[in-house]
Amino acid sequence: MLAPSSGIGKFAVRSPKVIRFVRQGCTNRPFFHIVVAERWREQFQPVIEQLGSYDPLPNENNEKLVSLNLERIRYWIGNGAECSTPVAELLGLSGLLPIHPRTFIQAWRNRRAASEATNKDENVESTSTN
Structure with a gap:
């Protein structure tokens, strides 16, 4: 069977892997890691791989800091991992996905x-x- 990234146009209905945010940080000071995880995982179950980070609060230059490992994100999307809506918005703004x-x-x-x-x-x- 061919993988969905081979261009056959068929994708799994629900992929078991998802690219999502994992909230870190303190109260009133959120910080997010962008990770690949199982769709249905327990809270303290480890994630598969960290792909980047996102700091939603602006710094002194009014910038929201984002770091992305685009090569690994492309790899996971090519292997059928789905993106959550907030991650899809962020990847759209970065130019990797459509807005x-x-x-x-x-x-x-x-x-x-x-x-x-x-x-x-x-x-x-x-x-x-x-």
Whole structure:
């Protein structure tokens, strides 16, 4: 039988392996490892391999730090591992996968909120000058 990465176009319904976040860090200071793990694993069961890390809180330069081992991520995806939605969003932003639709939705919401905030500020300024 050919592997799904051979181009036959057939993928397993549910892969037993998944690329996901594992939360580390302290309370109010999250830090995530990007790992390959069994889909159904116990909490303290070891993961198969760590593929990167993600720090969601901005540093002093307003940057969110991400490190990815793209070669190993490609390997696991080629062997049929699925990505969780947050990891798929991150890999889409990094250019490895297509941009996730949820990323477009969040960007649209952010633009709408920013435009509403500027409209609200303009209305407040115009009423205060009158």
